Amino acid sequence: MAIRPEYPRPQFFRDSWLSLNGEWDFRMDDRNEGLSNRWYENGGESGAFDRKIVVPFCYQSPLSGIGENEFHDVVWYRKKFRVPEKEAGKRTILHFGAVDYDAQVWLDGQHVCSHEGGNASFSIDITDALVGDEHTVVVRAQDYFEDMALPRGKQYWKEKGEVMWFTNMTGIWQTVWLEFVNPVWLDRVKFTPHLDTNEIEMETFIQGLPPKGRAELTVEITFAGSLVAKETVWAGERESRRINLQDFNDHGFGRWWSPEKPNLYHAAFTLNVDGIQSDRVTSYFGMRKISIEAGKVCLNNKPYPMKLVLDQGYFPDGILTAPSDEAIRLDVELCKKMGFNGMRKHQMVADPRYLYWCDRLGVLVWGEMANAYAYSEEYAYRMTQEWGEVIRRDYNHPCIVAWVPLNESWGVPDILIDPKQRHHAMALYHFTKSVDSTRLVLSNDGWEHCLSDLCTVHDYSQDRGVLLERYGNLDRILNDMTGRKFIYAPGYRYEGEPIMVTEFGGVNLRVTEKSPHVTPCAVNEKDFLDRLVDVIHPMVVSGLVQGYCYTQLTDTETEICGLLTWDREPKIPLELIRLINEGEIVDSL
Structure with a gap:
C-alpha cells in the first residue's frame, strides 16, 4: 500500500513527480560517528544502516515501524531511487516537506543541501549531482531535545509526555518527493487578491532563464469550468501583474471565498520557450479580504x-x-x-x-x-x-x-x-x-x-x-x-x-x-x-x-x-x- 501517496503541494501542481515515501534504511547515531565514518559515501555500504523506517513518519511514531520514545539526537536515512525514463533530460528537484530539526542531505555521496528548522519545507535541485542510473539520497537529521530555545511547539523535552506536552519528534515527518522540470520552469507564483478592485495580483518567479532572458507565459483563469481571463506576456525571472476578474460581483455571481461559500478560481500557467512548451502548472486562489473596519473584524467587508x-x-x-x-x-x-x-x-x-x-x-x-x-x-x-x-x-x-x-x-x-x-x-x-x-x-x-x-x-x-x-x-x-x-x-x-x-x-x-x-x-x-x-x-x-x-x-x-x-x-x-x-x-x- 502506498504511503501518503497524494500530491504534497496541491496549491501548485505539476504532474511530473515521484513520491519517495515508504521504506527507507535507517540508523540511530548515538555516538555521532556517522560524519567521521562517512556514512553518506557509497550509500553507506559499510552496513551502517541497520534498521528500516517508514517515511514520512518519525521514529517515535508507531506508523514508522519503530515507535520508540527514547531520545536519539542524530539519525540517518538512506533511500535508493531511479529517475523514470520518461523524465530523462529534465532537471530533478528533491523536496522535503519537513525535517526536524537540522538536516544535511547527500546525493550519490555529494553534499547537496543543509537546512535548519523543523517546520518549514525546503527543496534542492540535485540534477548536477546525479551519477549513473541508480541514485542514493542520504539524510542526516539532528535534533536538540533539551535545547529550550529551539522552536519546538508541544514537543516535550522529556521522553514521556505529561500535562500539556507531548511526544517529541526527530527527523523526516512530512512527504519526501522528486519533481522533474525542463531547463526553464516556473518556480513559484504569489497570489494577492484585491477584493475592492476585483483584481488578482500575480507575482511569478521563473528559473533557468539566461541573464535578461524572457519566456512566453500564459495564464488561464477559470471558475467552475468557465474561462474568466486569459493573458499572455513576455516574462522575466520575476514579474508582477494584476488581472481584472470582470465577471465577479458578490451581489450577483457570489464568487468571493468564505467558509459559507468556499469559491475557488483555478489558474493554469503555461511557459513556452522558443515556441515549445517548457512547463505547465495548475493552481488556485480565493478572492477574500480580512480586515478591521470601524473596530469590527470583517471578512469581505462585512462584520464576521x-x-x-x-x-x-x-x-x-x-x-x-x-x-x-x-x-x-x-x-x-x-x-x-x-x-x-x-x-x-x-x-x-x-x-x-x-x-x-x-x-x-x-x-x-x-x-x-x-x-x-x-x-x-x-x-x-x-x-x-x-x-x-x-x-x-x-x-x-x-x-x-x-x-x-x-x-x-x-x-x-x-x-x-x-x-x-x-x-x-x-x-x-x-x-x-x-x-x-x-x-x-x-x-x-x-x-x-x-x-x-x-x-x-x-x-x-x-x-x-x-x-x-x-x-x-x-x-x-x-x-x-x-x-x-x-x-x-x-x-x-x-x-x-x-x-x-x-x-x-x-x-x-x-x-x-x-x-x-x-x-x-x-x-x-x-x-x-x-x-x-x-x-x-x-x-x-x-x-x-x-x-x-x-x-x-x-x-x-x-x-x-x-x-x-x-x-x-x-x-x-x-x-x-x-x-x-x-x-x-x-x-x-
Missing part, C-alpha cells in the same frame, strides 16, 4: 464573528503526521459539523494538505509557529528565518486569515520585564506585516501583547457567572486579572482593537479506558454538555467578544479536553455542539 476551535494536529499513531489524507479531511469536516467556521492551528505549522482541505471545504485558519520556551539571540535568528519560510510557503492559501508567530509568551518568557524580548515580539510582528500586509497579525497571542491587530485573551474559567460578567464589560475584560496575566506588556495598551477570546473552555471528559485521568472532569455526557453551554454561551452573547477559539478539537495523549476523542469519535452529538455555537442552546438541558 469567528468561531474557532483549537487544533493541535496530533494523531495516535503518527504524532504530528496524519496517517492519511482522508484523516486530514475528516478533521476539517468535523470542525464544520460542530458549527465552527475556523481552526487555530496550535503550536505547529500545518501540512499543506490540511490547508488545501480548509481552502476547499471552507474553514478559516490561524497559522501559528511552533514556539520555543526560552529566549536567546540564537533563538531569535532561528525563529525569524524559519517563520519567514513558513509564510512564503503558505501565503497563497485563502483559508489563512491570521498569523500567530508567538503564543502566551513562549520563547519570550520575560517579555513583561525584558525590553529585548518585547523588541523581538515587535520585530516578528513588523516582519510578518512587511511580507504579508493582507492578514491579521498577533505579536503575542493570549496575554502580554505588544502591538497586535487584535486584543486576544486566554481564559480557562469555567464559571458561567464569571464569564458573563467579565465579557459583558470592557473594563473587566482588560483589567480583571483573576486567573490571568496582564493583557498588555509595558509600553503598550488597548487602542480599540477587536477583542477575541482565543483560548477558553478546556472541559474534560474521559470516555475511554486508555485516556489519561485528568481533573477537574465532567462525570458524564450530560455534565459535559452543561459545562460546554456554561463556557461557550457567554462568548456568543457577549456583545464585546468578536470571536472565540474553543480548546480543543480532539483529545491528545495527555489531555482529555477535546470535543472528540483522540480517535475522532464525538463525545456528544455534533449537532448539539453546533446548536451551542449558534446560540440555540442557552441553558442546561
Whole structure:
C-alpha cells in the first residue's frame, strides 16, 4: 500500500513527480560517528544502516515501524531511487516537506543541501549531482531535545509526555518527493487578491532563464469550468501583474471565498520557450479580504464573528503526521459539523494538505509557529528565518486569515520585564506585516501583547457567572486579572482593537479506558454538555467578544479536553455542539 501517496503541494501542481515515501534504511547515531565514518559515501555500504523506517513518519511514531520514545539526537536515512525514463533530460528537484530539526542531505555521496528548522519545507535541485542510473539520497537529521530555545511547539523535552506536552519528534515527518522540470520552469507564483478592485495580483518567479532572458507565459483563469481571463506576456525571472476578474460581483455571481461559500478560481500557467512548451502548472486562489473596519473584524467587508476551535494536529499513531489524507479531511469536516467556521492551528505549522482541505471545504485558519520556551539571540535568528519560510510557503492559501508567530509568551518568557524580548515580539510582528500586509497579525497571542491587530485573551474559567460578567464589560475584560496575566506588556495598551477570546473552555471528559485521568472532569455526557453551554454561551452573547477559539478539537495523549476523542469519535452529538455555537442552546438541558 502506498504511503501518503497524494500530491504534497496541491496549491501548485505539476504532474511530473515521484513520491519517495515508504521504506527507507535507517540508523540511530548515538555516538555521532556517522560524519567521521562517512556514512553518506557509497550509500553507506559499510552496513551502517541497520534498521528500516517508514517515511514520512518519525521514529517515535508507531506508523514508522519503530515507535520508540527514547531520545536519539542524530539519525540517518538512506533511500535508493531511479529517475523514470520518461523524465530523462529534465532537471530533478528533491523536496522535503519537513525535517526536524537540522538536516544535511547527500546525493550519490555529494553534499547537496543543509537546512535548519523543523517546520518549514525546503527543496534542492540535485540534477548536477546525479551519477549513473541508480541514485542514493542520504539524510542526516539532528535534533536538540533539551535545547529550550529551539522552536519546538508541544514537543516535550522529556521522553514521556505529561500535562500539556507531548511526544517529541526527530527527523523526516512530512512527504519526501522528486519533481522533474525542463531547463526553464516556473518556480513559484504569489497570489494577492484585491477584493475592492476585483483584481488578482500575480507575482511569478521563473528559473533557468539566461541573464535578461524572457519566456512566453500564459495564464488561464477559470471558475467552475468557465474561462474568466486569459493573458499572455513576455516574462522575466520575476514579474508582477494584476488581472481584472470582470465577471465577479458578490451581489450577483457570489464568487468571493468564505467558509459559507468556499469559491475557488483555478489558474493554469503555461511557459513556452522558443515556441515549445517548457512547463505547465495548475493552481488556485480565493478572492477574500480580512480586515478591521470601524473596530469590527470583517471578512469581505462585512462584520464576521469567528468561531474557532483549537487544533493541535496530533494523531495516535503518527504524532504530528496524519496517517492519511482522508484523516486530514475528516478533521476539517468535523470542525464544520460542530458549527465552527475556523481552526487555530496550535503550536505547529500545518501540512499543506490540511490547508488545501480548509481552502476547499471552507474553514478559516490561524497559522501559528511552533514556539520555543526560552529566549536567546540564537533563538531569535532561528525563529525569524524559519517563520519567514513558513509564510512564503503558505501565503497563497485563502483559508489563512491570521498569523500567530508567538503564543502566551513562549520563547519570550520575560517579555513583561525584558525590553529585548518585547523588541523581538515587535520585530516578528513588523516582519510578518512587511511580507504579508493582507492578514491579521498577533505579536503575542493570549496575554502580554505588544502591538497586535487584535486584543486576544486566554481564559480557562469555567464559571458561567464569571464569564458573563467579565465579557459583558470592557473594563473587566482588560483589567480583571483573576486567573490571568496582564493583557498588555509595558509600553503598550488597548487602542480599540477587536477583542477575541482565543483560548477558553478546556472541559474534560474521559470516555475511554486508555485516556489519561485528568481533573477537574465532567462525570458524564450530560455534565459535559452543561459545562460546554456554561463556557461557550457567554462568548456568543457577549456583545464585546468578536470571536472565540474553543480548546480543543480532539483529545491528545495527555489531555482529555477535546470535543472528540483522540480517535475522532464525538463525545456528544455534533449537532448539539453546533446548536451551542449558534446560540440555540442557552441553558442546561
